[in-house]
Amino acid sequence: MNNSEAERDNTLWRSGWYRFARAMPSPNFGLRPPGTVVDLIVVHAISLPPGQYGGPEVQQLFSNTLDWNAHPYFETIRGLEVSAHFYIQRNGELWQFVDCGARAWHAGRSHYLGRDNCNDHSIGIELEGIDGGLFETAQYETLSSLCASLAAQHNIQHIAGHEHIAPNRKADPGEGFDWTFLQQSLGWPTKYFPEVLKAVLAP
Numbered sequence: 001m002n003n004s005e006a007e008r009d010n011t012l013w014r015s016g017w018y019r020f021a022r023a024m025p026s027p028n029f030g031l032r033p034p035g036t037v038v039d040l041i042v043v044h045a046i047s048l049p050p051g052q053y054g055g056p057e058v059q060q061l062f063s064n065t066l067d068w069n070a071h072p073y074f075e076t077i078r079g080l081e082v083s084a085h086f087y088i089q090r091n092g093e094l095w096q097f098v099d100c101g102a103r104a105w106h107a108g109r110s111h112y113l114g115r116d117n118c119n120d121h122s123i124g125i126e127l128e129g130i131d132g133g134l135f136e137t138a139q140y141e142t143l144s145s146l147c148a149s150l151a152a153q154h155n156i157q158h159i160a161g162h163e164h165i166a167p168n169r170k171a172d173p174g175e176g177f178d179w180t181f182l183q184q185s186l187g188w189p190t191k192y193f194p195e196v197l198k199a200v201l202a203p
Helices: 003-012 057-062 072-077 137-153 179-186
Strands: 040-046 086-088 094-096 122-128 158-161
Touching: 040 137, 057 086, 086 137, 122 137, 137 179
Parallel strands: 040 122, 040 158, 086 122
Antiparallel strands: 086 094
């Protein structure tokens, strides 16, 4: 990296906080294990209530301020304490809840490429949407820019969906997510992507 590239990266990040994201610090995070190398990006889908978009409920969930009585669905998740590093709304607006140097609570029980506990070594990115649903062009544009910036800061070697690190338990982002479009936008080789996707991704 030359000096101009380093200066550009320093303008994009303030420690582990991304300049182009709206910051809303979550209390739901922890320390990564000593010596951990962050090398995985995990893509998720979320909406609250499921299938309803544009409200503040996801941000409220991640900040432990959700009114559990505001919707019948919220009773099914009452008391849940979770977070992601980032959340991308349908219009492409980007939020950040956890410093990228810290461990967000997004993956849960997980296993990928021989390692358990993917929260330890991953960055979690939530897209506003539903399992198997389609996502907006603006979301892909924000996701692609964010992934590229993360790769400039961390030794990113892999990107996967929640469904790939927790199969039979999670199904997001699902078949409506266009992995080929993301790969082509990033220009990353297929080796970065889950084995199950390599047959459909461009070489």
